[in-house]
Structure formats: structure tokens, C-alpha cells
Amino acid sequence: MVATGMTAPSAQRLSVVDGFLTEAWADLARHDDRLRALAVRVRFDRGVAHVDGEVDDPAELRLVRDLVGRLAGVLGVWCRVRVAGRDPVVVDLGCGGQKQWPGNLGLDIHPAAGVDAVADLSGSLPLADDSVDVFFAVHILEHLIDFLPLLDEAHRALRPGGVLHVMSPWWRHVNAVADPTHVRLLDVQTFKGICGQRPPGTPRWYPLHVACDGASIFADLTPLSPTAPAPTPTHLARFFD
Numbered sequence: 001m002v003a004t005g006m007t008a009p010s011a012q013r014l015s016v017v018d019g020f021l022t023e024a025w026a027d028l029a030r031h032d033d034r035l036r037a038l039a040v041r042v043r044f045d046r047g048v049a050h051v052d053g054e055v056d057d058p059a060e061l062r063l064v065r066d067l068v069g070r071l072a073g074v075l076g077v078w079c080r081v082r083v084a085g086r087d088p089v090v091v092d093l094g095c096g097g098q099k100q101w102p103g104n105l106g107l108d109i110h111p112a113a114g115v116d117a118v119a120d121l122s123g124s125l126p127l128a129d130d131s132v133d134v135f136f137a138v139h140i141l142e143h144l145i146d147f148l149p150l151l152d153e154a155h156r157a158l159r160p161g162g163v164l165h166v167m168s169p170w171w172r173h174v175n176a177v178a179d180p181t182h183v184r185l186l187d188v189q190t191f192k193g194i195c196g197q198r199p200p201g202t203p204r205w206y207p208l209h210v211a212c213d214g215a216s217i218f219a220d221l222t223p224l225s226p227t228a229p230a231p232t233p234t235h236l237a238r239f240f241d
Contacts, residue, residue: 008173008215009047017073018044024071025049032067040064040081047075047213054082058161065163069209069220076218077209078165079134088133091157093150094121094140104136121150127157135164142168142182151194155203155223163208166191166219173215188212191219192240195231206231210239 009017021044029035029042038060040053049068055061065077080090080101092099095106097114107125108115119126122144135154141147154164169176171185188210195207206228208220224230 006172006212006214008213014046017047021047021049021071021073025068028067028071034063035067038064042068044074047073048218049074049077051077051079051081054085056084058083062161065208065220074209075211075213075216076165076167076220078136078220079163083133089131090134091127091132091136093135093137093154094143095136100136100138122146123149125150125153125157127153129156130159132157133159133162135162137164138167140168141166142176142179142184142186145183147184148194151205152203155205158223160225161222164205164219164221164223166217166221168217170212170215170217175215186217188217189240190217191221192236195221195236201226204228204230207236207239 025042038053038055040051040055043050051064051068055064061079061081061083065079068074068077078100080088082088090101090104092104092106094108095104095114096108096110097112099106099114106114106116107119107121109118109120111118117126121140135158137150137154141150144150151164158164168186169182171187176182176185191207191210195205198204204224205221206224208222210219212218
């Protein structure tokens with residue numbers, strides 16, 4: 001949850017936190033029988049956990065995401081993990097010339113070296129239903145006057161258990177207003193509304209992780225089916241006021 005007067009951590013502080021998280025995860029992996037046999041690697045970069053490797057079952061990946069996300073100081077759990085021998089389909093939205101990981105599919109409205117398909121992110125995405133495992137929307141939502149259609153499109157294209165990773169400037173940080181192309185301000189509570197009560201028939205999301213470091217908002221969301229139960233108040237209280 002966001003605290004009033006929060007300031008962004010220094011690079012030195014983030015480095016120390018990454019060191020703590022690395023030790024904490026190694027200790028957890030040694031002592032949790034569910035993790036010992038899993039061929040996954042977890043690396044921490046400025047509070048974001050980067051997970052890769054391979055698991056046999058989607059439930060194992062969900063377990064890793066959940067346990068990593070419970071560590072104090074984790075801002076997001078970004079993953080690129082093979083499941084049952086299949087490489088994940090990972091899409092960078094608005095990637096420009098630089099993708100989050102090499103090999104991702106890059107979508108952007110402007111052609112560039114890293115763009116695999118030109119697409120207007122305010123409209124329909126050129127992706128089939130249930131075809132994507134992971135979406136990255138890094139510094140994208142703040143550029144869209146109405147970003148809910150993009151979230152709805154990501155919801156449509158994600159496979160069950162897929163994840164949408166979001167990173168955007170926090171509304172109280174100077175980065176949110178320093179760029180004149182930013183047209184939206186975001187907060188942790190913005191994602192409470194996205195994951196809360198929405199009109200019947202509209203796509204629903206389950207928050208795997210939502211956090212703020214004083215400069216940026218991070219959110220890991222997974223789609224809910226129309227018949228799935230809503231997130232419980234106990235789970236929502238992990239992230240939202």
C-alpha cells in the first residue's frame with residue numbers, strides 16, 4: 001500500500017534490498033519441499049523478481065510467483081518460464097526499440113528495430129484469443145487517455161493463468177508529469193478499481209501483486225473467467241487501502 005510522503009529509494013538502497021531478497025529466496029528454496037525440485041531461477045533487479053527456467057505444470061509456476069511475491073520488498077514478479085516443455089509467448093506492448101527480454105513479440109504504433117508488428121494499442125490487438133502467456137505494459141498506460149480497452153484486449157488474448165505486467169510512474173512522482181505525452185496519472189488504488197467491481201460482462205482481473213516504490217507503480221494481474229469468484233477482501237487487503 002502507498003504511504004503518504006513516500007520517496008523513491010536510492011540506487012544504493014535498491015542494491016541492498018536486492019541482496020536481501022536474493023538471500024531470502026535462496027533460504028526459502030532450500031527449506032520448502034515444494035520448491036526443491038523445480039528448475040527455476042529467480043533474479044532480483046531493483047526490487048523486481050525476474051523468474052525463468054522450466055516447470056512441469058502451470059500450478060508450479062503459480063506457486064513460485066506467489067511465494068516470491070510474499071517476500072517483503074518485492075515490487076513485481078516478472079516471469080518467462082517454460083511450462084511442460086513449451087516456450088511462453090511473451091508480448092511487449094509499446095516496446096519501441098527495446099524489449100524487456102530478447103525474443104519477446106514487440107507491438108508498437110511506430111515501426112522500429114524491436115517492433116515485430118505495428119499496432120495501435122488503443123484499438124484491437126493483432127493477437128488470437130488465448131494465445132499469450134505474458135504481456136508487458138511498461139510505461140504505456142500513462143500515454144493512453146483510456147487504457148481500459150487495452151486491458152480488455154490483453155484479457156482476451158491471455159491464456160488462463162497468463163499474466164499482465166504493468167509498470168507506470170506513480171502520480172506523486174515528478175516522472176508522472178515531466179513527460180508532456182503522459183495523459184493519465186496512476187496509483188496503486190487505480191488497480192483496486194480495475195480488480196474490483198466492474199459492470200457485468202466486462203473482463204475481470206485478479207491481482208497477483210501490486211506495489212509502489214515511490215517512483216513507479218507495479219502490477220501483476222491475471223485474468224478471471226466470468227464464473228470465477230472475485231478476489232477476497234483478505235487478498236485485496238495485501239495491496240489496497
